[in-house]
Amino acid sequence: MNDVLAGRGLTKRFGQTVALAGVDMTVRPGEAVAIMGPSGSGKSTLLHCLAGIMKPDSGEVRLEGTRIDDMGERRRSALRRTRFGFVFQFGQLLPELPADENVALPLMLGGVARAEAVRRGRKWFAPLGLGGMEARRPGELSGGQAQRVAIARALVTRPAVVFADEPTGALDQTTGHDTMRLLVEATKHNGASLIVVTHDPGVAGWCDRTVEVRDGVLLAAGARA
Amino acid sequence: MNVGLAWRLLKGGGRRGMLGTWLTLGAVAVSTALLLFAVAVDFAFAARADRGAWRNPVPAGGRTAVAVEASRYDYVRGKEITVVDLAALPGKSPEPPPGLSRFPAPGEVWLSPALAELADRLPAAELAARYPERTGVLGDEALVHPDELVAVAGRAPDAPELTAARDSDWIVGSPPVKVASLAGEPTEDAEGYQVLALIASVLMVVPLLVFGGAAARLTVARRDQRLAALRLVGATPGQVVGMTVAEAVIVAFAGALTGAAAYALAVPLLSRVEIDGGPWFAADLWPHPLVMAGAVVAVPLLTGLSAVAGLRRVVVSPLGVAKRETPPGMRFVRVLVLFAALAAVPMMSSDTSATVIAVVIGLAFLSLNLVGPWVVGLIGRITAASARRPARLLAGRRLVDDPRAAWRTVSGVALTGFVAGFLGLLSPGSLVGTQDTGHLRVSAPAGQAAAVAERTRDRLKEAGVAAAVTTRKDVVVIALKEATRITGQDARRKELDEPLTQADPAALDRARTALAGLVPGRTPTTEADDEYFGAQILGDIAVGTVVVLSVSFLVAIASAGITAASSVLDRRQTYALLRLAGTPLEVLDRARRAETLIPLAVMGGGAILVGAFCGIPFMMTDPNLSGLVTLLVCVGVGFTGVVGAGALSRPLLRSVTADPAPRPD
Numbered sequence: 001m002n003d004v005l006a007g008r009g010l011t012k013r014f015g016q017t018v019a020l021a022g023v024d025m026t027v028r029p030g031e032a033v034a035i036m037g038p039s040g041s042g043k044s045t046l047l048h049c050l051a052g053i054m055k056p057d058s059g060e061v062r063l064e065g066t067r068i069d070d071m072g073e074r075r076r077s078a079l080r081r082t083r084f085g086f087v088f089q090f091g092q093l094l095p096e097l098p099a100d101e102n103v104a105l106p107l108m109l110g111g112v113a114r115a116e117a118v119r120r121g122r123k124w125f126a127p128l129g130l131g132g133m134e135a136r137r138p139g140e141l142s143g144g145q146a147q148r149v150a151i152a153r154a155l156v157t158r159p160a161v162v163f164a165d166e167p168t169g170a171l172d173q174t175t176g177h178d179t180m181r182l183l184v185e186a187t188k189h190n191g192a193s194l195i196v197v198t199h200d201p202g203v204a205g206w207c208d209r210t211v212e213v214r215d216g217v218l219l220a221a222g223a224r225a
Numbered sequence: 226m227n228v229g230l231a232w233r234l235l236k237g238g239g240r241r242g243m244l245g246t247w248l249t250l251g252a253v254a255v256s257t258a259l260l261l262f263a264v265a266v267d268f269a270f271a272a273r274a275d276r277g278a279w280r281n282p283v284p285a286g287g288r289t290a291v292a293v294e295a296s297r298y299d300y301v302r303g304k305e306i307t308v309v310d311l312a313a314l315p316g317k318s319p320e321p322p323p324g325l326s327r328f329p330a331p332g333e334v335w336l337s338p339a340l341a342e343l344a345d346r347l348p349a350a351e352l353a354a355r356y357p358e359r360t361g362v363l364g365d366e367a368l369v370h371p372d373e374l375v376a377v378a379g380r381a382p383d384a385p386e387l388t389a390a391r392d393s394d395w396i397v398g399s400p401p402v403k404v405a406s407l408a409g410e411p412t413e414d415a416e417g418y419q420v421l422a423l424i425a426s427v428l429m430v431v432p433l434l435v436f437g438g439a440a441a442r443l444t445v446a447r448r449d450q451r452l453a454a455l456r457l458v459g460a461t462p463g464q465v466v467g468m469t470v471a472e473a474v475i476v477a478f479a480g481a482l483t484g485a486a487a488y489a490l491a492v493p494l495l496s497r498v499e500i501d502g503g504p505w506f507a508a509d510l511w512p513h514p515l516v517m518a519g520a521v522v523a524v525p526l527l528t529g530l531s532a533v534a535g536l537r538r539v540v541v542s543p544l545g546v547a548k549r550e551t552p553p554g555m556r557f558v559r560v561l562v563l564f565a566a567l568a569a570v571p572m573m574s575s576d577t578s579a580t581v582i583a584v585v586i587g588l589a590f591l592s593l594n595l596v597g598p599w600v601v602g603l604i605g606r607i608t609a610a611s612a613r614r615p616a617r618l619l620a621g622r623r624l625v626d627d628p629r630a631a632w633r634t635v636s637g638v639a640l641t642g643f644v645a646g647f648l649g650l651l652s653p654g655s656l657v658g659t660q661d662t663g664h665l666r667v668s669a670p671a672g673q674a675a676a677v678a679e680r681t682r683d684r685l686k687e688a689g690v691a692a693a694v695t696t697r698k699d700v701v702v703i704a705l706k707e708a709t710r711i712t713g714q715d716a717r718r719k720e721l722d723e724p725l726t727q728a729d730p731a732a733l734d735r736a737r738t739a740l741a742g743l744v745p746g747r748t749p750t751t752e753a754d755d756e757y758f759g760a761q762i763l764g765d766i767a768v769g770t771v772v773v774l775s776v777s778f779l780v781a782i783a784s785a786g787i788t789a790a791s792s793v794l795d796r797r798q799t800y801a802l803l804r805l806a807g808t809p810l811e812v813l814d815r816a817r818r819a820e821t822l823i824p825l826a827v828m829g830g831g832a833i834l835v836g837a838f839c840g841i842p843f844m845m846t847d848p849n850l851s852g853l854v855t856l857l858v859c860v861g862v863g864f865t866g867v868v869g870a871g872a873l874s875r876p877l878l879r880s881v882t883a884d885p886a887p888r889p890d
Binding site: 053074077078079080081082084085086088092094095096097101105106108109113114 | 614615619802804806812
């Protein structure tokens with residue numbers, strides 16, 4: 001099977017600090033991969049390079065066979081908007097917009113008319129257990145509910161890959177596991193791949209396989225039992 | 226402990242933290258400089274009034290009279306000369322007036338430096354011959370402003386200048402008065418200028434207060450999360466407040482010192498602004514050292530207090546900043562307050578008492594500030610409901626979310642719009658005067674018009690000035706022959722029953738000089754001379770309007786810039802994450818622009834209309850072209866300035882979104 005996303009020989013330095021030292025990593029369509037490692041190991045840098053947020057110093061990143069690391073910022077930005085979805089620990093929802101408009105925003109940015117974008121965005125609410133919360137603002141949602149809105153927003157454009165950086169880091173264990181289950185299920189249900197950066201083995205346990213980064217090097221790769 | 230920690234936090238704030246610090250420092254510096262200007266204006270007019278008081282004699286009344294004093298106005302090259310006649314009463318040795326080393330003896334004349342210089346520069350027959358016995362030069366203490374033309378003439382107490390009947394109209398001078406001292410008292414027009422200066426100060430201070438709020442908001446934008454974190458690790462509310470005050474005060478103190486220095490540098494420039502006939506002594510524009518020290522101390526303390534007020538949510542709850550809920554709607558009663566104030570406006574007229582006018586206009590001004598956020602919220606709802614593109618949707622939702630913050634951005638320009646609308650209608654254009662300089666008139670003592678006319682002809686002939694001299698009742702009219710006709714004032718000409726003319730300035734001054742002392746205590750004047758004061762005060766109102774509007778707009782534009790920057794800093798995390806998720810920078814920037822421009826257009830226009838509505842009852846003439854031009858220029862400058870100030874924070878937006886993942890983790 002062809003890889004949906006592939007990073008080869010990725011290196012990245014910040015001054016004297018080596019964040020990535022020649023990392024190779026691939027993700028297959030529909031696969032969920034967890035990136036683990038201690039703080040400062042380079043796992044977020046790897047995610048940012050794979051997502052086209054950051055340009056590696058050397059090496060290359062390909063999405064469905066097309067090289068993306070040498071694209072200009074404008075094209076990479078458009079790519080992130082249309083082919084990738086993002087879920088962060090917190091803070092990614094616009095506090096002024098109601099939940100349904102937060103979800104519809106990526107569609108509107110892609111040129112979809114507002115009414116249609118909101119209609120399509122609202123379809124995600126019931127499956128994610130958010131029925132009736134469409135008009136609520138982020139400040140009126142619990143942490144778990146806000147993360148589910150963020151998941152809906154990441155998936156609404158039908159992306160190829162969803163990137164999640166510590167998506168349950170701000171949630172209690174039960175809510176975190178529920179959120180992770182929904183993230184993995186919804187991502188797979190839509191045929192997207194998932195890359196999750198986490199410290200939590202429980203979160204990593206929801207993924208198909210786990211890779212560990214230490215001192216900028218990919219140490220081991222293990223498939224889920 | 227608090228100051229030490231605050232200082233370390235300030236130094237360790239990083240590049241963006243320092244940017245916020247510099248912006249706060251700049252905002253406080255501008256506030257301090259303008260505050261000093263607003264205060265100095267009042268001191269400056271008071272100093273002028275005090276220095277000019279000795280020429281406005283106070284009758285001795287029950288006290289022992291020591292001198293006789295009279296004053297009148299003469300003219301040269303279209304400028305006014307104040308001529309003061311002084312005589313010591315027999316057996317008395319009065320103290321000399323300010324600026325003179327001794328009391329002038331009969332026949333002596335002291336000239337102000339500017340008049341002495343002019344007398345030396347012009348041919349003697351045009352000016353110097355009016356003062357044949359120049360004795361000395363007046364010191365600055367005798368002068369209202371450095372370019373003032375003043376002549377002090379010593380007389381005998383029984384000299385005709387001090388005994389002959391004079392016109393008591395204040396516009397031509399003041400008749401001889403026996404005085405107990407030459408202290409005098411400020412003239413009515415000097416006091417009028419002080420009242421106008423006070424109004425100007427108030428009009429400038431209102432936008433300054435708005436600006437202060439914006440600066441404080443900026444300090445809070447940088448601190449809230451950090452201080453919330455300190456609360457989370459156990460800092461007491463007292464410690465948080467202490468650190469806030471310490472940090473705000475450190476920055477604001479540096480800003481206040483910078484502002485004071487900037488004001489000092491601006492004084493030479495400001496002293497060139499001509500009001501009441503001339504520029505300023507630089508010393509007049511220096512506030513008293515205690516006021517200066519007070520501003521440098523008070524501004525940082527007020528900034529500290531504003532920061533504390535802005536941080537009360539953090540102090541109340543460490544989670545206060547993070548929780549965002551639907552804001553409660555504002556009440557319609559705000560609009561009713563404005564309508565109530567405006568309903569009172571048509572009932573006023575120029576005859577209404579000044580207190581009632583001030584209260585009604587003040588209420589309208591303040592209620593505009595009250596209504597602003599409500600209208601911004603309404604505009605936000607309309608914008609959000611009708612938005613088809615993301616930028617407008619974001620802008621509309623932002624306006625609904627925090628209409629007060631959006632109002633803060635545009636309130637300075639909107640409130641200045643009110644002032645512009647009010648003054649734009651109120652400012653009369655030019656005085657509807659004749660500008661006639663071709664005819665000199667002098668009142669002759671009763672029954673002596675023919676004799677005075679005869680002497681006039683002799684003197685003019687001797688001076689080589691061609692003129693036709695006639696009498697009209699007790700007035701001798703001198704029509705200069707080398708004058709050109711003024712056209713276009715048919716109604717006025719019919720009223721005067723003679724053609725209006727403009728004389729060659731040199732010929733006019735030769736005639737004035739030849740006729741000096743013709744009728745003791747009286748000066749031959751033209752129609753233009755008689756219109757001098759009115760024209761000057763209208764000119765001063767125009768200059769004052771421009772100064773007040775310039776200061777207000779400077780503050781408003783700086784305020785808009787600071788608020789835009791603090792808004793970017795406030796939302797830096799959201800902006801960075803949106804950008805990271807692929808939102809184009811243009812969309813974020815367009816949303817920011819719409820968020821400012823939509824309320825600016827509605828509120829700025831609305832405020833101008835409200836201001837103009839409030840000005841209608843006080844219109845002296847039809848709206849004049851220059852007033853409308855001032856208004857249009859203000860609108861244009863205000864809009865451009867706010868848009869420009871907002872654009873200045875675009876690099877900041879780029880900076881907070883350019884590198885969304887700087888950590889090597």
